[in-house]
Amino acid sequence: MSERTNAQPLVKTVDLKKLFKLKGGALLHAVDGVNLEIYPAETLGVVGESGCGKSTLGRTILKLIEPTDGKIYFEGEDITKYSVRQMRHKRRDMQIIFQDPYACLDARMSVVDIIAEYMFIHHVYKSRAETYNRAAQLMDQVGLARRYANAYPHELDGGRRQRIGIARALSLGPKMIVCDEPVSALDVSIQAQILNLLMDLQDELGLAYMFVTHDLSVVKHISNNIMVMYLGRCVELCSADELFANPLHPYTDALLAAIPKPDISLRGKEQKLIRGEVTSPINVKPGCRFASRCPFCTEKCTNTDPEFVEVTPGHFVSCFKVNNK
Amino acid sequence: MENTTNTAAAVDNSEFSFKRASQAKEIWRRFRKSKGALIGLILLLIIVGVLLFAPLFISYDAAIESDFANVLAKPSKEHIFGMDGYGHDIFARIIYGGRTSLTIALIATVTSCLFGSALGAIAGYFGGWVDSLIMRSLDIFMSVPDILFTMAVVVALGANAVNLIIALTLAYFSNYVRLVRSQVLTLSEQDYVEAARAGGSGNARIILKHIIPNAIGVIIVNVTLNVAKIIIYESTLSFLNLGMPPPQPEWGMMLSEAREFMRPAPHLLIFPAAAIVLCACSVNLVGDGLRDALDPHLKS
Structure with a gap:
């Protein structure tokens, strides 16, 4: 210290x-x-x-x-x-990553929408394309293959779901x-x-x-x-x-x-x-x-x-x- | 596995496009998979089509002009569903009656659902005194018998389509308040709602984007069940002379008129009843299909 x-x-x-x-x-x-x-x-x-x-x-x-x-x-x-x-x-x-990677993701939203959600709330980017682009970069950053972008959370395992949660937490910097x-x-x-x-x-x-x-x-x-x-x-x-x-x-x-x-x-x-x-x-x-x-x-x-x-x-x-x- | 991550600078900045079907296309793709839903949809489209283009093949006059020579006539070539007690053509009355009955039933279902769901969502989400206020008012509201309440509205405002819709909405919205409230109470405890809040989501956004979409399945089932119920309820009102003013045809009224002739002329009862059943079935099938199509869990 x-x-x-x-x-x-x-x-x-x-x-x-x-x-x-x-x-x-x-x-x-x-x-x-x-x-x-x-x-x-x-x-x-x-x-x-x-x-x-x-x-x-x-x-x-x-x-x-x-x-x-x-x-x-x-x-x-x-x-x-x-x-x-x-x-x-x-x-x-200030962000949070949750314990339960199953409950913390809305089952009705696709992976990329979950990651992009905070950026939409804060209007970080002007266009949807830019926001999704950033979401894709975040997926790279947390080691989540881009092919999962349109998947729904229930299709992924716990580790990948936790990566989604991390990407979401990182999205606002x-x-x-x-x-x-x-x-x-x-x-x-x-x-x-x-x-x-x-x-x-x-x-x-x-x-x-x-x-x-x-x-x-x-x-x-x-x-x-x-x-x-x-x-x-x-x-x-x-x-x-x-x-x-x-x-x-x-x-x-x-x-x-x-x-x-x-x-x-x-x-x-x-x-x-x-x-x-x-x-x-x-x-x-x-x-x-x-x-x-x-x-x-x-x-x-x-x-x-x-x-x-x-x-x-x-x-x-x-x-x-x-x-x- | 993938435990190395790219640095922020190294992230490739090339345009990334999601080959993504629009939400509506996705839903349609899933909807199509269910046979029952497709049959229901086709049935519903046929019914709506027939009702919409009715004036092209049968005139309204046949439905309201009495032909006393043919009172209670059995189905025949000229009158395929026969004639009723006032000498009206039953086929014409079903067609034109359907236009009013279905329109009123559908609109009343939608308005009661929207009104009730909104109140229920607010009560469940905000809790506390807001919840108490809404639910206690609802209790008072529900302690007055539905029929008495509806009668009061129609008598006070007069019997016409708009007032009937208002009366039916008031009679049916309370179901939705309780249903949606209970859903919201469960859903708003979920981690993803807290996650949305941690992202700076406002209450309206949480309700509209997270809670309603997750509660929609239950709501839709209730909506489809209610369409048929409301058609029957209209008949109750007609029976009390609170429905559409005669001789304007309406399915519910046709049923109540047919009661007197049930034994000598059962066709008076069978055809309008069949029309109601057909509508109710098709709406239910479409509703079931829609509920499944909206749930990504069931996507194969």
């Missing part, structure tokens, strides 16, 4: 919150005070288990979901209170793309292709990614920085190498321990796994979110929210055990 030439973050959130109102007045804390920074041409990996609010976080940053509280800055500009109309212009700079688990619905062989494509595109176009995933091996491969989320909270944030070498938060530790290791000497040995279930994100009480499953839990952990502290330069953790050292 230190050798960065570009000082200004592309995206920055300050204490971002998204609470969903449930029936009966209960509040679901999907995103609960997240601070993050994404720098140009870098990837921030966001990991966490299902339901920890990582997808909601991505969508809230794009303002596809209205944040409840906190601030979102894009290139230093506060876009938190932007209306739908104001956001339209920002859509050119964005600076940042939220990748919402873009490979988790794909075969392992195709996952690698798509990940390579995303990294190639990052090199070529200087894109910043916010890469949401639950797959630690994927996130290690692609990220500069990694943020670990637990129940809407960011528990640890540091560079990818640092996280794998020196995990500080007990939850991160447990996550890394859960990666299967192809090592015969470990056979028969008991693994340290976290026990219990995720506590409910509804009407969360104060205190560390991880307290109920944490082997190092103290009384303090169940009463007070741990602060998000920079332990070593660029390495942030919110845990009393670490902070008190």
